[in-house]
Amino acid sequence: MDKFIEYILQFGNLNKQQIDLIRNKGTEIELRKDEYYWEAGKTVKYIGFLTNGVIRVFYYDNKGEEITRYFIDENHLILSGNTVDEVYTPSEYLSAITDCTLVVFTRKDWKDILDTIIGWDSIVQKIITKHHSEKIARRSELVSQDGTERYLDFIQKFPTLVNRVPLSYIASYLGITQSSLSRIRKNIR
Amino acid sequence: MDKFIEYILQFGNLNKQQIDLIRNKGTEIELRKDEYYWEAGKTVKYIGFLTNGVIRVFYYDNKGEEITRYFIDENHLILSGNTVDEVYTPSEYLSAITDCTLVVFTRKDWKDILDTIIGWDSIVQKIITKHHSEKIARRSELVSQDGTERYLDFIQKFPTLVNRVPLSYIASYLGITQSSLSRIRKNIR
DNA sequence: ATCGCTTTTTGCCATTTGACAAATGATTTC
DNA sequence: GAAATCATTTGTCAAATGGCAAAAAGCGAT
16 A cells, blocks of 8 residues: 555655545455456456556457557556546456555545545546556557567566566567567577 | 637537637648658647648657658647646657648647636647557557558558558558568558 | 476478569659 | 659568477476
């Protein structure tokens, strides 16, 4: 929970009372390796913040292949869609790669926070915008790079993930096959 | 200018007075083919809305290659960064592919609108978020597709651009070489 | 330590794409 | 309309990547 407060404070100021409100509303939950946090087609119940572990976001393309779209690591807010108002049904799966700890809020509690803390809205908006920009920058570059460049880029941008995420997921994220990535790794050494 | 008003009204309501304010502040400008709208390293002076034409966003990668990151077509807001407050110096170039018409606002005029119209802020925020989501969706899929799939995807998503944008720019956007794209096109027919 | 299971590496060959250069086609300019 | 310029297609070969299957390595449970 402290991690979440600390994270939020980077984006705006909160007084002690406001921090207490957030603490009261949030609940810590655990997610075991390979458990789903979201499933495509199932309504999302919580707004979550990942304090420990790594989550993988994936979907199935039109050939039925599982495609890893990105990874969520420690200290990231997991929001349903771009707004918190509407009930949200994702088209993607979120699944824990490692055991995870999250702070979650029900939609109602989140709304209470929104109604109580002036500026909460803009804090969350800033976070969403930041996440978006990061995603765009990361994904954009991949397109124009070959396999080796993609992987070098990946280990530079996600140094903490390389050893915690199975090769096949990384390969899928980078848009190459697992065996190609294995060969690329060999050549780099 | 009408196009801009119409576009804005999709994201929020404005009364006649507010619309007049926007009309007064905005200026229509023309941009000739191959003229820059932004240049990397040069401060951005205007907030713009493209009413006619196509603009290309590109940068130079670490090999000095020109990479087309995306295209901006009719009815798109061109914002500096994610916020309008700060002076912004882009790291990318925006250059007209065709002759273009834009509605532009000086930073000061834009700020006046922001200070006068309650809710302007949230309208703009919605637009930014929408643009972000589109970019993420578009770029993400490319990574896991081969050349042919990328091109088919492109002509489906940008049917109006295929015949107005030179092949080399499309190829760069898709992350393949111009000659590969030419061959792909031949095979599709 | 051994068995069973999963992940990663490797081999082999087919296919795709890149690099480079030349040819063709299209457009602009005088 | 001829020349110059730019865009696209094509040829050739090399390099990168994919598909498939088997081998090797890693890991957990007993």
